[in-house]
Amino acid sequence: MRLVVALGGNALLRRAQAPTAAxxxxxxxxxxxxxxxxxxxxxxxxxxxxGPQVGLLALQAAAYTAIEPYPLDVLGAESEGMLGYxxxxxxxxxxxxxxxxxxxxxxxxxxxxxxxxxxxxxxxxPVYSREQADAVAARHxxxxxxxxxxxxxxxxxxxxxxxxxxxxxxxLLERGTLVIAAGGGGIPVVTAQGEGWRGLQGAEAVIDxxxxxxxxxxxxxxxxxxxxxxxxxxYLDWGLPAQRRLDTVSADELSRITFAPGSMAPKVExxxxxxxxxxxxxxxxxxxxxxxxxxxxxxxxxxxxxPQ
Amino acid sequence: MRLVVALGGNALLRRAQAPTAAxxxxxxxxxxxxxxxxxxxxxxxxxxxxGPQVGLLALQAAAYTAIEPYPLDVLGAESEGMLGYxxxxxxxxxxxxxxxxxxxxxxxxxxxxxxxxxxxxxxxxPVYSREQADAVAARHxxxxxxxxxxxxxxxxxxxxxxxxxxxxxxxLLERGTLVIAAGGGGIPVVTAQGEGWRGLQGAEAVIDxxxxxxxxxxxxxxxxxxxxxxxxxxYLDWGLPAQRRLDTVSADELSRITFAPGSMAPKVExxxxxxxxxxxxxxxxxxxxxxxxxxxxxxxxxxxxxPQ
Numbered sequence: 001m002r003l004v005v006a007l008g009g010n011a012l013l014r015r016a017q018a019p020t021a022a023x024x025x026x027x028x029x030x031x032x033x034x035x036x037x038x039x040x041x042x043x044x045x046x047x048x049x050x051g052p053q054v055g056l057l058a059l060q061a062a063a064y065t066a067i068e069p070y071p072l073d074v075l076g077a078e079s080e081g082m083l084g085y086x087x088x089x090x091x092x093x094x095x096x097x098x099x100x101x102x103x104x105x106x107x108x109x110x111x112x113x114x115x116x117x118x119x120x121x122x123x124x125x126p127v128y129s130r131e132q133a134d135a136v137a138a139r140h141x142x143x144x145x146x147x148x149x150x151x152x153x154x155x156x157x158x159x160x161x162x163x164x165x166x167x168x169x170x171x172l173l174e175r176g177t178l179v180i181a182a183g184g185g186g187i188p189v190v191t192a193q194g195e196g197w198r199g200l201q202g203a204e205a206v207i208d209x210x211x212x213x214x215x216x217x218x219x220x221x222x223x224x225x226x227x228x229x230x231x232x233x234x235y236l237d238w239g240l241p242a243q244r245r246l247d248t249v250s251a252d253e254l255s256r257i258t259f260a261p262g263s264m265a266p267k268v269e270x271x272x273x274x275x276x277x278x279x280x281x282x283x284x285x286x287x288x289x290x291x292x293x294x295x296x297x298x299x300x301x302x303x304x305x306x307p308q
Numbered sequence: 309m310r311l312v313v314a315l316g317g318n319a320l321l322r323r324a325q326a327p328t329a330a331x332x333x334x335x336x337x338x339x340x341x342x343x344x345x346x347x348x349x350x351x352x353x354x355x356x357x358x359g360p361q362v363g364l365l366a367l368q369a370a371a372y373t374a375i376e377p378y379p380l381d382v383l384g385a386e387s388e389g390m391l392g393y394x395x396x397x398x399x400x401x402x403x404x405x406x407x408x409x410x411x412x413x414x415x416x417x418x419x420x421x422x423x424x425x426x427x428x429x430x431x432x433x434p435v436y437s438r439e440q441a442d443a444v445a446a447r448h449x450x451x452x453x454x455x456x457x458x459x460x461x462x463x464x465x466x467x468x469x470x471x472x473x474x475x476x477x478x479x480l481l482e483r484g485t486l487v488i489a490a491g492g493g494g495i496p497v498v499t500a501q502g503e504g505w506r507g508l509q510g511a512e513a514v515i516d517x518x519x520x521x522x523x524x525x526x527x528x529x530x531x532x533x534x535x536x537x538x539x540x541x542x543y544l545d546w547g548l549p550a551q552r553r554l555d556t557v558s559a560d561e562l563s564r565i566t567f568a569p570g571s572m573a574p575k576v577e578x579x580x581x582x583x584x585x586x587x588x589x590x591x592x593x594x595x596x597x598x599x600x601x602x603x604x605x606x607x608x609x610x611x612x613x614x615p616q
Contacts, residue, residue: 021378033504057386063372070329074390078365081389082382084413085495092472093507102476103413105392164400168410168485177476187393196341199401 001223002043002173003294006213006270007031008229009049009184010263011287012083019056025086032090034290039095039178045169045216046087049209050079050184058125058153069140072124072155073187073202080105080183087180100177106165108186108207108215109200114158120145122206123152156205160186160212164200166219173220182216185209210270218277224294225274227267228287234268234300248301251275271302279304309531310351310481311602314521314578315339316537317357317492318571319595320391327364333394340398342536342598347403347486353477353524354395357517358387358492366433366461377448380432380463381495381510388413388491395488408485414473416494416515416523417508422466428453430514431460464513468494468520472508474527481528490524493517518578526585532602533582535575536595542576542608556609559583579610587612 011031017023038044054075061069084103092101120143128136133144133151145154163169163186172179185207189200210227217225234246236257246254251272259265271282285292285299292298319339325331346352362383369377392411400409428451436444441452441459453462471477471494480487493515497508518535525533541553544565554562559580567573579590593600593607600606 018375020375021382022376029502029505057368059374060368060372064368065371066367067326067328068330070390074329074393077389077393078386079389081385081387081392081413082378084389085382085385085415088413089415089497089508089510090505093505093509100473100476102473105389105396105411105413107393107397165408165410168408168480171480171483172476175479189397194337197337197398197401200397201401202397 002220003038003224003226004045004047004213004217004220004222005035005038005226005228005290006210007035007046007048007287009051009053009209011228011230012048013052013056015052019052028083028086028090031287032087032094034287036091036094038290038294039091039099043173043176044178045173045220045222046091046178046180047182047209047213047216048083048087048180048184050076050083053079053083054184054206055124062126071202072204072206073189076184076187076206077105080187083183084180091178095178101180102172102177103180104165104169106163106182106186107189107200108160108182108212109162109164110158110188110190110203110205110207111161112190112203114156116156116158117205120154120156122155122157123147124155124206125153127152157208158188158203158205160207160215163216163219166216169216170220182209182212185212208266208270210266211273214270214274217274221278222274223280225271225282226290226293227271227282227284228290228293229263229267229284230286232286232289232298234264234284238264246300248303250303250305252305254302275302275304310528311346311532311534312353312355312521312525312528312530313343313346313534313536313598314518315343315354315356315595317359317361317517319536319538320356321360321364323360327360336391336394336398339595340395340402342595344399344402346598346602347399347407351481351484352486353481353528353530354399354486354488355490355517355521355524356391356395356488356492358384358391361387361391362492362514363432370434379510380512380514381497384492384495384514385413388495391491392488399486403486408483409488410480410485411488412473412476414471414490414494415497415508416468416490416520417470417472418466418496418498418511418513418515419469420498420511422464424464424466425513428462428464430463430465431455432463432514433461435460465516466496466511466513468515468523471524471527474524477524478528490517490520493520516574516578518574519581522578522582525582529586530582531588533579533590534598534601535579535590535592536598536601537571537575537592538594540594540597540606542572542592546572554608556611558611558613560613562610583610583612
């Protein structure tokens, strides 16, 4: 089978841990142990989030005040290098030497007119006091929003439309290469042109990695989209006394349920998009049970709608 | 022809400029304009340095003191993402849309017993006072060395031995993909093993990008190795009144000349290694004239030794 596995960035740098290299390597090793078993039996495209990682890069950039912070497309590219390297190495260390693994730096085109650019919503980087927030907003032209007791920069999260590197990803998968790509949802780029060139340029944005993974899974005609996170399934009324787990649900049923914005809503949206387009299953669940997710023994299975 | 082009990191962030994203993008665009012409006519593997870029990442990491700085393998991977993304995008913007471009995160194996690990020599990151240098050395276990009036961390630069991703690079080149790989000389890794795995792990080191490029050019049986830098040729007695340019030189002749350690010595060593192994030409010269370097109208041509 051809699988697309979307790995949560929070699984690689956990909120309760300091974002050190040692913690990250330990988490990557745990993830790789789970994923290597799956990769041993299937063609696999691995995508991953980068929220905590790009957050760390933004903190470091903010701390080094000698130059203007680098833009988000470049920070995203850095995070693809960092996490792609660690994942490739630890996966390769757990698979037969003959199995090729490739990590691709991946750009993803978004629409320069996407309404998200007018409504930045994703917090990133340091927490500021109100006065500091006003100062950095004036200096860098950033949009700031209240976040708990402080203020943070918020950035747009436009919809992924197209992956320029798709033919390369497809070609590698067809030859049995395990591919790591579109880390962090991909590097956001928009159509542009300048003197002597015409094509794409970076955008100050981030892309949701689950939506990008669904786009890739559809374009690559994947047999299953597995969204690996740190909860074991999708829950109704999450956090309330009445919370209950969804074992299996049709895309239509799931699309009638409203989830609070945050981590689960884009996963659900991505799963529905894949299942509706491909008439194949998507599964949302815990990385610890990724094998069982594929065989229907763990996670929430989102299945095609029942025939009318 | 199949070409390997090694692009100097200093061409992308120049010493005389602040290391801003805007300067780097402008320099990448200039480089891409030169390289796109070459890529239009030949199969091309592009490698690049990362000295100024990894230096910037080290400065940012040093400024953010909340956590221990990330190790050099991870910083190298970040720099591969950053520069690979920019180069891929600007090259793709200047070539026909049908030509595929792929940027690979690339590990390069070095020997854990390489003598360089006992004699760190490459300065990186902030300049410290003597007292600060003693403090960071004690805190992080770093080796420090005098650098002008201050002190800096010095790190090992072991020899590149093997590129685990070579089959992927070769496969992409064979299908006409322009490949960007082994940025910064590649991410240094050494053989290791742990609980449940056996393979490679990161090393606190940097790798010379010219030596790594020669290794790749030999393994890929390239027709020519082009080393693009910011001087127009190799000079004898550089900087002295008697300085003179080498237009063409045999590998044997060149190997009898001593160059001061620094930027030119590894370029000369890399060119000699390629020419001796392949009996084909290498050219060292200025990026501005990369087409002319290939046709023998610019740069220093290092040619195979004359038949005995």
